[in-house]
Amino acid sequence: MGKKHVFNAGPCLLPQEAIDNTIEALKDFKGTGVSLISISHRTKGWDEVMDECRALWKELLGIPEGYEVVFLGGGASLEFLYVAMNYLEHKAGYLDTGVWAKKALKEAKGLGDAFAVASSADKNYSYIPKGYEIPRDLDYFHITTNNTIYGTEIREDIDCPVPLIADMSSDILTRRVDVSKYTLIYGGAQKNAGPAGVAFAIIKKDGLGKVSRYLPSMLDYRNHIDKLSMYNTPPVFSIFVMNETLKWLKGIGGIDAIHDIDVKKAEALYAEIDRNTLFTGTAAREDRSIMNVCFVMAPGREDLQDEFLKFSVERDIVGIKGHRSVGGFRASLYNACTLEDVNALIAVMQEFEKLHA
Numbered sequence: 001m002g003k004k005h006v007f008n009a010g011p012c013l014l015p016q017e018a019i020d021n022t023i024e025a026l027k028d029f030k031g032t033g034v035s036l037i038s039i040s041h042r043t044k045g046w047d048e049v050m051d052e053c054r055a056l057w058k059e060l061l062g063i064p065e066g067y068e069v070v071f072l073g074g075g076a077s078l079e080f081l082y083v084a085m086n087y088l089e090h091k092a093g094y095l096d097t098g099v100w101a102k103k104a105l106k107e108a109k110g111l112g113d114a115f116a117v118a119s120s121a122d123k124n125y126s127y128i129p130k131g132y133e134i135p136r137d138l139d140y141f142h143i144t145t146n147n148t149i150y151g152t153e154i155r156e157d158i159d160c161p162v163p164l165i166a167d168m169s170s171d172i173l174t175r176r177v178d179v180s181k182y183t184l185i186y187g188g189a190q191k192n193a194g195p196a197g198v199a200f201a202i203i204k205k206d207g208l209g210k211v212s213r214y215l216p217s218m219l220d221y222r223n224h225i226d227k228l229s230m231y232n233t234p235p236v237f238s239i240f241v242m243n244e245t246l247k248w249l250k251g252i253g254g255i256d257a258i259h260d261i262d263v264k265k266a267e268a269l270y271a272e273i274d275r276n277t278l279f280t281g282t283a284a285r286e287d288r289s290i291m292n293v294c295f296v297m298a299p300g301r302e303d304l305q306d307e308f309l310k311f312s313v314e315r316d317i318v319g320i321k322g323h324r325s326v327g328g329f330r331a332s333l334y335n336a337c338t339l340e341d342v343n344a345l346i347a348v349m350q351e352f353e354k355l356h357a
């Protein structure tokens with residue numbers, strides 16, 4: 001079997017080094033003679049993994065004093081509810097940039113007064129809304145920095161007159177972030193931070209405790225901070241792989257190094273989409289994501305869609321079918337995906353063009 005080039009949107013490709021180290025730990029966790037998935041989370045060596053993982057998050061992202069990182073079950077989708085539970089007292093504003101943003105807003109609407117400040121629904125979320133005004137009486141303003149399904153991204157830390165909350169599920173650890181601009185950054189790990197089964201939250205501690213509602217213990221961020229993410233049994237396996245993924249990222253030079261690589265990969269693929277007569281990009285150029293590159297067949301060539309998909313699969317390209325809500329193609333270029341993988345996809349697009357142009 002040829003080497004597969006994996007472009008899955010998440011769960012997705014993870015660094016081989018992280019996979020290899022996990023295989024070893026599955027056989028024997030730190031010389032204990034017990035498998036990673038059979039240890040107790042109260043085992044001594046386990047504390048070290050949790051501590052190292054928290055420390056790596058802080059180091060890699062330059063997380064300032066006054067913030068804590070927690071690891072949770074339930075994915076980003078449960079954090080949509082955490083957000084509303086922990087921060088919504090009077091009113092919350094959301095930037096409606098797609099399905100995930102809408103799902104986050106839905107949870108807030110269930111608990112209080114929450115609304116979309118601006119939306120790009122009019123053009124099927126192919127751009128990031130601009131020129132909107134954030135009301136100053138909001139408890140918080142919520143953004144989704146990378147819209148995994150549509151391939152749009154807010155690549156800067158916006159200025160916000162109220163506490164800013166961001167779902168960074170699909171672009172965390174790909175660029176420098178000024179964490180001090182946010183009250184909360186959260187997401188599922190299963191793109192750049194590790195495997196499915198664990199979510200992360202980077203929480204400004206003094207932003208909590210401002211709501212009057214009863215908070216169920218598991219939905220109160222403070223409990224997870226106080227218990228160092230072991231309020232209940234942590235997802236041991238997923239956190240282990242996350243730690244290995246962060247160690248790999250640090251080893252290759254951290255955020256600045258990976259950002260350069262990520263930009264190069266995205267630029268190469270966008271350049272091919274713009275050049276190739278058979279394909280066209282779907283996201284507004286100025287808002288193009290460096291993580292999820294979305295494209296369709298060029299006008300008049302739509303009939304080739306299924307054929308291209310088959311053609312690419314036969315050439316070891318995995319996972320470029322677009323999300324079912326938008327169709328077309330999506331290549332997710334997360335951190336473990338290499339320029340070699342991207343060049344392989346580009347070569348397939350060029351080969352296909354030669355056959356059909």
Ligand SMILES: Cc1ncc(COP(=O)(O)O)c(C=O)c1O
Pocket residue numbers: 010074075076077078100144146147148149167168169170187188189199
């Ligand atoms: C931006 C974004 N937010 C939220 C989610 C939902 O994440 P989860 O499946 O961890 O609940 C996803 C999933 O792909 C996503 O891409």
